Amino acid sequence: MTALTLSLRDEPVHRIDLSAVRPDRLSGATPEKIARLGLSCGNRRMQVGELFEITGEDPQDLVIRNSCARLDAIGAGMETGRIRVYGNTGDYLGMGMRGGNIEVHGDSGHWTASGMHNGMIHLRGSCGDFAGAAIPGDHRGMRGGTLLVTGNAGDRTGDRMRRGYILIEGDTGDYCGARMVAGTIAVLGKVGIAAGYGMRRGTLLFRQLPPSLPATLNDCGEHRLGFLHLLLDSFADLDSRFSRLDKGQLRVRRYAGDLACDGKGELLVWVR
């Protein structure tokens, strides 16, 4: 079977909630039935067939072409299958995702991977603010799985994150890992101010020291930490710069904190 392909006919005027179009929900559906599926578009409903040209038949391998920043919640809540997106996506990409794989050849908006439980999102572009963070009213952000960003990430990456990995090959904005409960965020580029602000547990692994750190993250000196070898080993299968990191360079400077919030988190900076 060939991949079920939805090609966006024209950029919509309003934002579209695409959370209903996901592999596990479309299982067994014919292209005709998929075309009649209703989507929220602003304050009215539109059918998938009105917005997209549909080809192929395997919903477990879903391809979205000509995507744009008005397509929100792609792959939100998905449990199985694969989604490949060509073009940019809107907000809430992979929100609450519980399994499967999303690959985006473009940028995504805010709240990417928010509340994600499991699975893998490979964003071959940049994402907006609050990647892996908790949406307002939610206690926890990302709870598992992996978000891999080839480009840059905005502010508040991993805010209130609970578990899982956020791997940023480029730069991140301010407040990276703020209020983090646990999990791992690794950044190969530059990091903004106030990283780790209010973090309780978890690991922030940076290639460069941020321009400033919260006063409640305390320098614990340089160390060779055995678990980093295991961590980098777990990246070996990723199609990413993270899989090519030199495990010989395992010496890090450790900042413990946030000491105002239990202080069991850590910010590790590669020592060159």
Added chain:
Amino acid sequence: MIINGVTIDDTFAEAFGMKATRVLVTALNHRWARHAAESMTGFATSVIGCGVEAGIESELPAEATPDGRPGVSVLLFGMSSKALGKQLENRVGQCLLTAPSSAVFAGLHGDKTLNLGRNIRFFGDGYQTSKLIGERRYWRIPVMDGEFLCEESTGYTDAVGGGNFLILAVSQEQALSACEAAIAAMREVPNVIMPFPGGVVRSGSKVGSKYPALPASTNQAFCPTLKGMTATQLTPDIEAVLEIVIDGVNDSDIRSAMRAGIEAACALGAQHGVRRISAGNYGGKLGQYHFHLREILA
């Protein structure tokens, strides 16, 4: 059956069902990995008195360990998962946590698990942290040389303990030389350990004793100094008998180890004083596993 002048008795070794686990101990170098593992497997010759039977299975190159450092693989055998788990935690806590630069990882994976670092972590007094990498949780316990990295749990499996064979020789020196050759060959076999000192035991035992408090006592039928006063199993030319006991993850591993060991001993042959190979059993009534020497060597 005679191999190179050595008679293979028509008998069998009798072995028992046990529980086994494997852990991988790593350190800054092989020397310190061995220090840690030798300490962990010390006083672990027999479950009768030690609670566990343990030994170093093999040395591991840095590429074969989870943290990319040199290490050793350790196998531990107990009569029950509960007894094995208790011994494992005690030994991790007293012998690995204390050993400079060491770390310990699961060597078996499965649904049935034993605690490795789950309770040891409390040594960290609140400063311990965990890391979930993939499906496995690791504990990082702050210690004076950095961190003791310890996987949360390790798997265990049904196993076999008590495979054995006896080497009968015309002198103590020649019996020991034959045992050394056998042990060297058996150490190449995976999934087995020979838990006694140097892999060899001289105090082969029988079940029971004239003293009611003792569960086991010397096997006088194989004691050369008692040849004239007991129903001996020894011919006049035999002056020393040594036993090699094998614990294995499964019975085929024990068969492979017994074959390798006996062949190595027989390679020395009668001209080096090795006269017979026999085995210890309890008449076949106690152990679930019977390893017939002639079948193994056929």
